[in-house]
Amino acid sequence: AQSVTQPDIHITVSEGASLELRCNYSYGATPYLFWYVQSPGQGLQLLLKYFSGDTLVQGIKGFEAEFKRSQSSFNLRKPSVHWSDAAEYFCAVEGGGGSNYKLTFGKGTLLTVNP
Amino acid sequence: SQTIHQWPATLVQPVGSPLSLECTVEGTSNPNLYWYRQAAGRGLQLLFYSVGIGQISSEVPQNLSASRPQDRQFILSSKKLLLSDSGFYLCAWSGQRGSTDTQYFGPGTRLTVL
Numbered sequence: 001a002q003s004v005t006q007p008d009i010h011i012t013v014s015e016g017a018s019l020e021l022r023c024n025y026s027y028g029a030t031p032y033l034f035w036y037v038q039s040p041g042q043g044l045q046l047l048l049k050y051f052s053g054d055t056l057v058q059g060i061k062g063f064e065a066e067f068k069r070s071q072s073s074f075n076l077r078k079p080s081v082h083w084s085d086a087a088e089y090f091c092a093v094e095g096g097g098g099s100n101y102k103l104t105f106g107k108g109t110l111l112t113v114n115p
Numbered sequence: 116s117q118t119i120h121q122w123p124a125t126l127v128q129p130v131g132s133p134l135s136l137e138c139t140v141e142g143t144s145n146p147n148l149y150w151y152r153q154a155a156g157r158g159l160q161l162l163f164y165s166v167g168i169g170q171i172s173s174e175v176p177q178n179l180s181a182s183r184p185q186d187r188q189f190i191l192s193s194k195k196l197l198l199s200d201s202g203f204y205l206c207a208w209s210g211q212r213g214s215t216d217t218q219y220f221g222p223g224t225r226l227t228v229l
Contacts, residue, residue, distance in 0.1 A: 034217070034218075036220070041223075041225070042222060042223065043121075043205055043220040043221050043222045043223045044159075044205065044207075044220040045220075046217060046219065049217055090158065090159065102161055102164065102174075103149075103159075103161065103218055104161075105158045105159040106158060107157060107158040108158055
């Protein structure tokens, strides 16, 4: 069965600092990978996704993520964090074949941005 | 463009009362539809998904049920709520039935069972 681990429950960074949120997945084949962001009391917004091709994917709001098959990772990065980036971030994996349609989420990383 | 609606936005219900949460999607046809529950510290758990009218798959045995009476309508129900049913319920849709695609989420319903 597929699984996702986000090792950091809570990260605090200063505004303007760089950011990297970690995501490790477990899946037997090439997964489809996603990052979503959730502001308090809101639904999830898609930041970016990886299906195939270039392993460095660009998303909205200046975010990017790199798929590393050898490390089973899909870490999210941003070179300079803005106060509005404070939110909870979820990594998710979707498998093909018999597990079509089903997203498995990590437990999320809460990002706090200090002024 | 496609939009997804959920209502109500918040709900407070006593234990043992019934539940009906509604989700509708606009701007697409034949979507896959999903219900998730989000509990504090536990991420998102897929509860039900549907690939068409009347076709419901349950992921977790529980006190809840789902129905899809129309192509773009997905309903989450319970006959008798439990305290453990409290949480944030999210509906999502995806296109391209039969293949992998991106899921887009609604604004959610906050359910508190007292």
